[in-house]
Amino acid sequence: MSRFLLIDDDPAVTNVLKLFLETAGHTVAVASNVTQGKSAIQAGGHDAVVLDLNMPDGRGFDVLRFLREELKSTVKVIVLSGQKQEAAVLQALEMGADDFVRKPFSPREVVARLARLVR
């Protein structure tokens, strides 16, 4: 079973994914902003991260940059965002995200994508 970190300021998103992932037997940690997200990533121990792009204290891209450029981490990242522009998807993938899922989302699909990434 895997350990996941959810970084999103919307409790509805984190609640749904947490419940789905825990029901599937995984361990889940939640961070509700960029600062908490960076601290949790630094503490380590996660197999994959689900990352929102727009949060109250910064952008998900900052977390992605921190993860890939400063920590040189290879942890898997799925960006989960309501942004519809192709540019946001491309930027996220270029910055090292492994996948991009648009909101509204199917929780089953996100869980399946996470399972594929950490397999």
Added chain:
Amino acid sequence: MWRRGDVVYALVVLAALVAEAVALGSLTLAFAMKRVDLLSSRGLATALLGAVVITGVVFVVLATYTLGYHHASDLSQQRVSDEVRAWTERWTRIVLSGEPAPLPPLSRAAEEALLSLREILRGEEGDKALALLQSAGVEVAILKRLTSRSVSRQLDALEALTRAKLPAALPHILPLLQEREDVVRIMAARAASHTLAAMPEGPSRSAAASSFAAAVRSGPVAPGVLGESFLLLEDAAPEVLAELFGLKQSAPSVRRAGLDAIGRLGLLPLAYVAAECVKDKDAEVRAAALRALARMGRIPGQAREDALAALHDPVEFVRVHAARTVGHLPGAAATKALWELLADPSWFVRRGAGEALLGRGPEGEAEVQRASREHPDRYARELCAQLWADAHELVPS
């Protein structure tokens, strides 16, 4: 438009102003009486002290009220946020495991949590959230607020409908596009677009698209808002726009917004609509049609002659957009037409023609370079020389 708490605040401020006016009035009267020896110095001192005390009390009351209000708001917000969080967890369990749903009426926190879930979920879980909105009485509660005479309650209901995307609510939303208040019409347009965008393809969506097109065709909503609404339609946009242009009496502002959406969304199957509008009698519509074709970068065969003819349109901004559109046409005829347009009396049109030529690749660039030396019009030569220099500064060889 009064929000909750505004009336109490207004009354407190009014009482403070009245108290202050009485104090200052009494003080003025006391000074006037003292001047004609109708009041002793002791009496004046008492009036002065009274005014200072009243002012002090007014400041204390206002400061206490303001601080108290913020404190109470914070506590209330925290309580609501905790309630919403608890309800989100409960609704998620209901969606996931099929626990029985609570019976109506629900609290606003419960409604808010369920709307959040509906907003973020799609697929099977999204359908379950939609069914819960209906079975738990949220749909009925929102529609009841929608019929309120209070604008703020109507707006609140429209925002909830934007998030809920309830197909059954569309017939209640569309009449609000004719409301007197601008803000209600704007919110209604957004709510309708979001609802249509969430509907699966099929006869229901087609019927809803027809109703939406019929509701907006007379131009009750500002073109900018309508343009935004068309973009929000996402996959439902082609159906709505095809219906809209099928209607004979659409207002020019509506046609313009529709054409902009066709261009921005790159709806190639609707390029024929833009092609038909290139000869519209409204100049703004002609320009929007040409702009849409230029954005899509593909000009249907039936519009090629009309696009070339639009280079001689009497309206300057139409010629500018025609130049950009003709830039996408293949063949020597288009190049020749743009070369001739370099001598247009309008600087903007000449510039548009030059840029369109440059956009045609090496062949167009060669034409601009040649025009900078050989064009019979002196202004065309100067413009092309400038364009050539600018282009080569941007892309050094």
